[in-house]
Amino acid sequence: MTKFEIRGLRADVLIGAEERKEILKGVDLTINSGETHAIMGPNGSGKSTLAYAVAGHPKYEITGGEVLLDGENVLEMSVDERARAGLFLAMQYPVEVPGVSMSNFLRSAVTAVRGEAPKLRAFSKELQGAMSGLSIDPSFAGRGVNEGFSGGEKKRHEILQLELLKPKVAILDETDSGLDVDALKVVSEGINRAKATGEVGVMLITHYTRILNYVKPDFVHVFAGGRVAESGGPELADVLESEGYERFVKVGA
Amino acid sequence: MATPNLGIKEHSHGGDLPVSKLDVHGSFDLDDFPKPNGREEEWRFTPLRRLRGLHDGRDIADGVVTVDVTAPDEVVVETVGRDDARLGTSFLPTDRVSALAYQSFTEAVVVTVPKEVEAGAPVFVRITGTEQGDAYGHVLVRAERHSAATVVLEYAGNSVYADNVEFVVEDGARLDVISLQDWERDAVHVSHHYTRVGRDARFRSFVVTLGGDLVRLSPKVAYTGPGGDAELFGLYFTGEGQHHEHRSLIDHNVSRTRSRVEYKGALSGEGAHAVWIGDVIIGEGTEGTDSYEHNRNLVLTDGTRVDSVPNLEIFTGEVEGAGHASASGRLDDVHLFYLQSRGIPADAARRLVIRGFFAELINRIEIPELRERIMTEVEEKLALHE
Numbered sequence: 001m002t003k004f005e006i007r008g009l010r011a012d013v014l015i016g017a018e019e020r021k022e023i024l025k026g027v028d029l030t031i032n033s034g035e036t037h038a039i040m041g042p043n044g045s046g047k048s049t050l051a052y053a054v055a056g057h058p059k060y061e062i063t064g065g066e067v068l069l070d071g072e073n074v075l076e077m078s079v080d081e082r083a084r085a086g087l088f089l090a091m092q093y094p095v096e097v098p099g100v101s102m103s104n105f106l107r108s109a110v111t112a113v114r115g116e117a118p119k120l121r122a123f124s125k126e127l128q129g130a131m132s133g134l135s136i137d138p139s140f141a142g143r144g145v146n147e148g149f150s151g152g153e154k155k156r157h158e159i160l161q162l163e164l165l166k167p168k169v170a171i172l173d174e175t176d177s178g179l180d181v182d183a184l185k186v187v188s189e190g191i192n193r194a195k196a197t198g199e200v201g202v203m204l205i206t207h208y209t210r211i212l213n214y215v216k217p218d219f220v221h222v223f224a225g226g227r228v229a230e231s232g233g234p235e236l237a238d239v240l241e242s243e244g245y246e247r248f249v250k251v252g253a
Numbered sequence: 254m255a256t257p258n259l260g261i262k263e264h265s266h267g268g269d270l271p272v273s274k275l276d277v278h279g280s281f282d283l284d285d286f287p288k289p290n291g292r293e294e295e296w297r298f299t300p301l302r303r304l305r306g307l308h309d310g311r312d313i314a315d316g317v318v319t320v321d322v323t324a325p326d327e328v329v330v331e332t333v334g335r336d337d338a339r340l341g342t343s344f345l346p347t348d349r350v351s352a353l354a355y356q357s358f359t360e361a362v363v364v365t366v367p368k369e370v371e372a373g374a375p376v377f378v379r380i381t382g383t384e385q386g387d388a389y390g391h392v393l394v395r396a397e398r399h400s401a402a403t404v405v406l407e408y409a410g411n412s413v414y415a416d417n418v419e420f421v422v423e424d425g426a427r428l429d430v431i432s433l434q435d436w437e438r439d440a441v442h443v444s445h446h447y448t449r450v451g452r453d454a455r456f457r458s459f460v461v462t463l464g465g466d467l468v469r470l471s472p473k474v475a476y477t478g479p480g481g482d483a484e485l486f487g488l489y490f491t492g493e494g495q496h497h498e499h500r501s502l503i504d505h506n507v508s509r510t511r512s513r514v515e516y517k518g519a520l521s522g523e524g525a526h527a528v529w530i531g532d533v534i535i536g537e538g539t540e541g542t543d544s545y546e547h548n549r550n551l552v553l554t555d556g557t558r559v560d561s562v563p564n565l566e567i568f569t570g571e572v573e574g575a576g577h578a579s580a581s582g583r584l585d586d587v588h589l590f591y592l593q594s595r596g597i598p599a600d601a602a603r604r605l606v607i608r609g610f611f612a613e614l615i616n617r618i619e620i621p622e623l624r625e626r627i628m629t630e631v632e633e634k635l636a637l638h639e
Binding site for chain 2: 078083084099105112
């Protein structure tokens, strides 16, 4: 049983050498393993900043509050320590790393997170299985990390990493954006396989309710003005679907 | 993708005269090129004193260089004297050192891939400086029409070496060239690759420069028929105190020709100096040129210097595409963040990204043992600062 707590988190985006802007203005959120929390909100509300700030992206600086994973202070950890502690971020725009093959990258990541190098043959088998589950052509293993991948291919590979790394907390930042219905189904099945273990808490950041038809949330939070503006059950998503974010945009402004 | 007439104002820096500032004219006469003083555009990045006199033309040849060629049976290899009529027909030297090399070499290697022959194995031309001193060379590679071959030039040992290499790619032929400058640390090498690409012919070169004290290599490409395609890839790893200079010139003098230039390098150590000059001319009256050039430099330590200068001169409005890009900098934070966010420790992430930078180009070389050798040498150089 894992408890992931965000308490009073404040963060700035670093724009230039001297310029910065506060985006997160006191975020409170607790996610237990086995739970799925949908974070919904209008564009520019700070949803993605929350994801990146928690993961330790160099463009953001935490100015207040805390993030705890089973009581351990995540913010004191380096980016890679956070990942090894069990935190995972599926990015909205995964990064291309030229010349580093996907298979080499995945094996390095799995070795780091599991604390020992997996047996080569066992790992190949595991990788092939996970790739086929996400309808990823085996040839991708030999290509550079995300290099020349389409948007949908990148998203599938983020979920591939989710399945291989088996984190305690998975933050999925707009994983549904840019996917057609077929790709959305494939990606959602991957997320549901990871959830089925009951050992992962999921923070599902999305602008649209569409993905919630495939990945069922236990809680829905409306994110506006850099904080959680309202929380509820799955029914809150239906309200947002029919009424939009207008009410919250005004609150946040 | 059509690009409007960019005019010459944007790129020529020199007013409205429809004359290229990029020198495509040349001469076999050494005296047509004054001794450079270092302020000339074409010499200003080169530390002349480290040329050990190559630019003044002392006309001594006290170095010893051996040339060893291995080739499959279907390729004709000859060693010929200066008077061989086939030499020097595809180019005119474009600078003083090139002219000096042409007037000073004693024997030349001529590699001929007969028409419609596909070479079953690469041709290796190994040029090794066995005794340090001035030496000159000349190589002519002729891929006759509809032939196909891969030629590897390997430079090693110690020398103060100037040479010209002619690549004549006749109509419909394919020629891949890998030029590996793997000199000992004390060597000086000034080289020109003069390439003529025929109608519907394809030329591809990989220039890999790792060694030497000073290497200055100028690949020049012109076309003899429409449909010609030239791809120039370059990779350099410039270490402490080394000067690596690459100066490409693509002269789109014929319609419907294509070129790509992609040079990338890493610099590490005090006094490491890399220069990339990428000249592209799209000639008057031509149509349908498609050209792009790109230089990227990865700066691994303090104390290095990069000069990266793309020049694009366009004398026609009928261009299919033309562009250039240049970027130099440290390791990308965002790359490192992505790898670290998957649990990979910072130092391992750095190593992966740096190796990836080299591997991206090395992996395109289709000779496995050469790939491995280059990667091993890159590893050795990386080990010096990691």
